[in-house]
Amino acid sequence: MxxxxxxxxxxxxxxxxxxxxxxxxxxxxxxxxxxxxxxxxxxxxxxxxxxxxxxxxxxxxxxxxxxxxxxxxxxxxxxxxxxxxxxxxxxxxxxxxxxxxxxxxxxxxxxxxxxxxxxxxxxxxxxxxxxxxxxxxxxxxxxxxxxxxxxxxxxxxxxxxxxYEDADYIEALYRVSAPYLEEPYDHILFSYHGIPVRHLRKGDASKAHCTLVKDCCSTCSAAHAMCYKAQVLKTTDAFVKRAGLPADKWSVSFQSRLVGEPWLTPYTDKELERFAHDGKKRMVVMTPAFVADCLETLEEIAGEGAEEFKAAGGESFRHVPCLNDQAxxxxxxxxxxxxxxxxxxxxxxxxxxxxxxxxx
Missing domain, CATH: 3.40.50.1400 (Rossmann fold)
Known part of the structure; x- marks a missing residue:
């Protein structure tokens, strides 16, 4: 062997x-x-x-x-x-x-x-x-x-x-996050790392689907094999079904953008402010694009994100840790x-x- x-x-x-x-x-x-x-x-x-x-x-x-x-x-x-x-x-x-x-x-x-x-x-x-x-x-x-x-x-x-949609991976996400979902919350935000919209188009070999077809991420296409946005949405949908989340208590956003060109929206920081202004007092944020906690999750979300949410009127902010080295x-x-x-x-x-x- x-x-x-x-x-x-x-x-x-x-x-x-x-x-x-x-x-x-x-x-x-x-x-x-x-x-x-x-x-x-x-x-x-x-x-x-x-x-x-x-x-x-x-x-x-x-x-x-x-x-x-x-x-x-x-x-x-x-x-x-x-x-x-x-x-x-x-x-x-x-x-x-x-x-x-x-x-x-x-x-x-x-x-x-x-x-x-x-x-x-x-x-x-x-x-x-x-x-x-x-x-x-x-x-x-x-x-x-x-x-x-x-x-x-x-x-x-x-x-x-x-x-992104492996059943065992989704189950691991659920098991790690379950304790954080047992406490009362007003909204769950799935924050994924952002990428330029241009990168989505470059990954579409057909050059005829991504951002051109209506609801392109939910319309079946071979382009999804190389479409980051379609894949993060599938992760979210699979997790939502596994966790049984109410349809009106979760959403998706994108963080860590750079200036100079369009990146995936909505932006996480703007969403946190919006939800706080709309009266959402108890926020839970998950970051499934990362398997290990890092600068983007610990400093940008658990640190700056919590401060931004509370400064806008929010009260409780819980960041669900990444999968890390958990069982x-x-x-x-x-x-x-x-x-x-x-x-x-x-x-x-x-x-x-x-x-x-x-x-x-």
Whole structure:
């Protein structure tokens, strides 16, 4: 039998909250052409990202990271390490689990080198993103394949596809959030990370469905395989049905937008203010796009979001923690790995075959 392993990959974090470290992280993150995909900028692109955007954004981001940083480092990295350790325990000693970050440390290249040194021949890549987006799921998968081709060309890698409506994933979400739904609330807001509307159109290979067809996200289409918005709506609908939420007590919004072009709406911060002004005093916010709590959930939602809601007249604000290293999520991950071991192919070829369209 070939020697197998599991590779978990998440976003990553700065090495510290020092401004130079945050700037280095932002340069790597925002320098990714699947994050800021502006080929029209040409030669000026690197200068714009490194010398203007990151230079002015790094001090502000460093202060935000200081708000959530722990004595042992980044919450995202620490949680991801705990997930990898618990998954390794669940799978047993014959199936090692490795962890890499798309940006900063541990790098994808260094982990692939380590796997090759350890004699790993077959890998199940498990991107820690439930939904497809070129700036998250796709950039992880493409980077892993690129580095493996360069450093370990004989290593066979299969990737788990976006698991946005996997019944076991929805069940894990429900089990983690159930205690927060037992207390009285006026509204539940499902806040997902935002992306530019343009990215949705680029993911539609037909160029005839996304944002062009009425109710495009609810109209069946092959484009949904690469449509972030359609997938987050399916996650929400599945969760709502599982939890039995009343139709008038939940909604969807999008956070973490950048200026300069249209992003997915409605915006989370605006929605929190609106609900407070409308008399919604008790708010619950879930962030299902993230499997581990990070800057966007801890500082932007649990911190700033709570302050904005209460400043607008709200009284109670509860942020439901992400799946993190809680048992339901470990059970979900282990279940998907066992399906792979039993012969189920998780190949992502049909998604990645369209990745070239993003460079157009």
């Amino acid at each position: 070939p020697k197998r392993a599991v590779l978990l990959v998440n976003l990553g974090s700065p090495d510290s909250t020092a401004v130079p470290d945050v700037r280095t992280y932002l340069q790597e993150f925002l320098g990714d052409e699947r994050v800021i995909d502006k080929p029209a900028w040409g030669p000026a692109r690197r200068f714009l990202v490194n010398q203007i955007i990151c230079r002015f954004r790094a001090p502000k981001s460093a202060k935000a990271y200081e708000e959530i940083w722990t004595e042992n480092g980044s919450p995202l990295v620490l949680t991801s390490q705990a997930v990898a350790a618990k998954l390794a325990t669940a799978l047993g000693p014959d199936l090692p689990v490795y962890l890499a970050m798309r940006y900063r440390q541990p790098s994808i290249a260094s982990v692939i080198e380590q796997m090759a040194t350890d004699g790993i021949e077959e890998v199940l890549l498990f991107p820690q993103y439930p939904h497809y987006a070129m700036s998250s799921w796709e950039t992880v998968v493409v980077k892993v394949y690129e580095e493996a081709a360069r450093l370990a060309p004989t290593m066979k890698i299969e990737s788990v596809q976006p698991f 339901p999520y470990i059970e979900f991950l282990a279940g998907r790995v066992h399906r792979w071991l039993e012969g189920e192919s998780p190949t992502a070829t049909h998604i990645l075959s369209s990745a070239a369209t993003h460079q157009a």
